Amino acid sequence: KQEVTQIPAALSVPEGENLVLNCSFTDSAIYNLQWFRQDPGKGLTSLLLIQSSQREQTSGRLNASLDKSSGRSTLYIAASQPGDSATYLCAVEGNKLVFGAGTILRVKS
Amino acid sequence: NAGVMQNPRHLVRRRGQEARLRCSPMKGHSHVYWYRQLPEEGLKFMVYLQKENIIDESGMPKERFSAEFPKEGPSILRIQQVVRGDSAAYFCASSQMDTNTGELFFGEGSRLTVL
Numbered sequence: 001k002q003e004v005t006q007i008p009a010a011l012s013v014p015e016g017e018n019l020v021l022n023c024s025f026t027d028s029a030i031y032n033l034q035w036f037r038q039d040p041g042k043g044l045t046s047l048l049l050i051q052s053s054q055r056e057q058t059s060g061r062l063n064a065s066l067d068k069s070s071g072r073s074t075l076y077i078a079a080s081q082p083g084d085s086a087t088y089l090c091a092v093e094g095n096k097l098v099f100g101a102g103t104i105l106r107v108k109s
Numbered sequence: 110n111a112g113v114m115q116n117p118r119h120l121v122r123r124r125g126q127e128a129r130l131r132c133s134p135m136k137g138h139s140h141v142y143w144y145r146q147l148p149e150e151g152l153k154f155m156v157y158l159q160k161e162n163i164i165d166e167s168g169m170p171k172e173r174f175s176a177e178f179p180k181e182g183p184s185i186l187r188i189q190q191v192v193r194g195d196s197a198a199y200f201c202a203s204s205q206m207d208t209n210t211g212e213l214f215f216g217e218g219s220r221l222t223v224l
Contacts, residue, residue: 004151034212043200043217044152089151096165097142097202097213101151 002027006090006100013080014108021075021103023090028068035064035075036089038102044089048075080107111136113203113216114183121222128188128195130219134203141184142213143176146198155199158184191223 003026013019023033032051036044048057048064050073056065063076077084087102114133122128134141139160144152145168154168158178169176173191178184188195198220202213 032212036215041220044202044215046212046214049212091152096154096157096167098154099144099152 002030002092002094002098004090004092004098004100006088006103008103009101010104010106012106012108015080015082017080017107018076018078019080019105021077021088021090021105023073023075023100025071025073025092025098027092027094028071030068030092030094032093033064033066033073034091034093034097035062035073036091038087038089040087047088077105080105082107082109113201113214115199115201115216115219117219118217119220119222121224122191123224124192125190128191128221130186130188130199130201130221131183132186132201132203132216133183134201135205135214138203138205138214140204140206141178142202142204143184143186144200144202146200146218148197152200155186188221191221193223196221196223 005024007022034049035047038044050057050066061078066073085106087104089102091097091099116131141158143155146152156169156176157165161180173189175187198218200218202215204213
């Protein structure tokens with residue numbers, strides 16, 4: 001059974017800092033990994049999708065890496081801004097999409 | 110191109126009533142997924158449907174819950190005889206391709222409160 005763990009559970013940083021969110025999964029037989037953002041009371045916004053054959057994806061200030069063999073992914077956020085404050089969810093896709101519990105990020109101005 | 114549309118956004122029911130949650134996938138998407146998010150918890154898979162077929166319902170409670178995705182119209186998640194523990198946010202996602210290659214797009218969710 002696939003299990004996804006996200007560390008840290010919560011993170012508070014001053015504006016401008018670079019930060020790393022971690023995701024680990026127990027079953028490396030995945031098709032892809034997605035990072036999502038969820039604002040309070042809102043739905044999920046897809047940030048980055050990494051296919052199993054890829055090692056990283058970049059979008060603006062976001063960079064996600066995938067090491068399938070070790071069951072790990074990281075989301076790197078450069079020059080964080082208060083608008084980045086949200087919950088970040090990692091999800092891996094095997095025969096279904098399995099989510100981690102998320103990292104609650106707060107960027108202080 | 111409208112995204113995944115869910116309604117109602119908020120639903121209040123008394124114990125024992127029925128709740129019906131609707132999901133219209135993105136245009137051109139024929140794969141629909143339902144997830145439940147309990148307070149302070151992550152999203153849990155419930156069911157995966159294609160048009161007129163349930164592909165995987167391994168996350169659905171055995172009783173009171175059912176889902177359909179008819180040939181015409183939205184996907185429906187139906188909860189009969191609701192209990193307080195059913196209070197949660199229910200999210201629908203759709204994709205154009207099957208689970209191993211398709212990116213999922215999520216709706217804004219339907220928040221069910223059971224009094």
